[in-house]
């Protein structure tokens with residue numbers, strides 16, 4: 001029986017490289033790879049060897065006949081992708097891992113600093129360790145590793161977090177040194193990193209949130225998704241009291257996977273979350289909270305929703321939570337006439353309900369999808385906290401903009417913005433002037449992340465990324481590379497794509513770095529590895545190394561074991577440092 005890839009697919013293509021018959025697509029060198037929600041197995045070509053299932057880091061691949069319940073949908077989903085992509089997927093030119101015998105021309109090994117310890121950093125280190133004799137220094141501003149894997153991936157997605165296990169092997173490699181609780185730009189500068197390494201790779205993600213730029217945006221009770229997600233993931237810069245769940249209705253602006261994560265966490269039965277690594281403070285707040293209803297606000301139509309299919313299907317299946325669509329003639333028409341396999345077809349069969357300013361929160365728990373509704377103002381109640389969100393009804397604005405709507409951000413190229421005549425609301429939308437205010441005691445603005453400048457590096461303001469070409473940091477004024485400086489992940493591509501997308505991204509950056517090393521274009525570091533360690537100790541006496549990190553890991557797992565959970569996260573910097581000292 002053929003295998004199928006299911007909802008947890010991380011897209012990192014570990015399965016592609018082990019498939020002996022090349023039946024998993026799109027591969028990293030096929031154009032659809034950059035935009036696909038997930039990878040698919042061709043059931044006709046699959047020889048049932050199971051190599052892909054063994055290699056899958058998130059346990060997402062199963063024989064089709066072993067799929068049960070909602071997962072049975074993934075057999076046809078895999079099969080149908082090949083119906084829509086009928087190329088014969090010929091083998092490409094063979095490629096072989098590269099190896100550099102030593103460093104960049106000088107005596108010692110290639111020495112690379114990686115700033116960040118999230119997925120893009122992990123894949124970069126993995127690639128360098130696997131294909132070169134490089135020595136690596138990893139640096140993170142937090143006293144714990146993981147980036148978005150620890151502080152972004154939702155706690156009920158434990159299988160995705162399993163990628164962290166493959167990075168743990170990388171982090172424990174004897175050629176890698178870890179300096180955590182050290183901030184580049186504050187504790188050490190780019191110039192200092194460059195003076196002690198042949199190359200510096202920035203894997204710093206996109207730490208800020210995009211702004212709506214509407215009145216009331218910063219009222220108490222209006223939070224960016226970055227804060228909300230960090231809060232439930234025990235990120236130590238977000239205090240336990242940062243989120244209040246005393247309202248019955250929460251409005252979430254945006255329809256990306258982060259908005260879906262937030263809606264799911266808010267309405268999942270806390271007893272089900274209690275077996276995860278959710279922050280203790282978040283679990284307590286959810287248990288004691290009053291939230292019954294989440295309204296997801298989309299400024300465009302169902303065909304332009306940003307969620308991926310697997311994440312949306314999971315929302316449809318959330319136990320004890322009703323999923324409904326605001327009844328609007330245009331939205332109803334789009335869903336009812338949606339072509340099979342289209343984005344809007346995912347909503348087929350959901351109940352339509354009237355939902356305006358006078359709507360009372362439902363008796364049970366429910367999620368309302370309200371399309372064609374652009375937020376124009378957040379309004380305050382008598383206590384000065386947010387009490388509602390005013391939305392303006394939108395309608396298609398043919399011939400306007402780029403097909404994704406004003407401010408849509410970096411193009412995803414996923415077809416969400418492609419106009420399809422007769423398909424109802426498509427691409428650009430314009431306000432109709434029709435406004436109403438929906439009551440909501442908490443508003444979460446989930447409209448995407450934004451990169452922040454890295455001190456000492458050129459920044460591309462328009463893309464909100466480090467200015468680069470193929471991973472080489474460049475000076476935008478001259479187009480010339482900044483020697484020895486590289487970028488990877490969301491800081492390079494902008495904030496889109498799941499965890500696994502970083503693998504191909506890291507490979508591109510490492511290729512550029514190794515090309516430069518091979519061309520003797522990297523400067524010999526003036527200081528040694530030991531000099532750098534001395535510098536860090538001077539600047540940051542409470543820097544955290546691998547030994548302390550292991551102690552934190554042990555402490556969190558021990559607390560988790562006692563409660564039947566994978567771990568109980570330590571949620572503050574002092575707690576993390578104290579656990580590290582108890583090694």
Ligand code: NAP
Pocket residue numbers: 211212253254255256257258259261298299300304305306307308311374375404405407408409446447448449495496497498
């Ligand atoms: P996203 O996918 O870019 O979605 C942003 C959403 O915000 C879109 O619905 C967008 O609508 C809306 N938006 C933007 N500006 C707006 C405005 N001014 N007013 C109203 N709405 C606005 O961002 P994300 O959800 O933060 O996700 C980031 C990336 O992480 C994505 O690639 C996502 O798939 C990935 N991720 C994956 C998972 C997972 O696989 N489980 C989980 C979390 C995140 P328009 O389309 O109209 O611009």
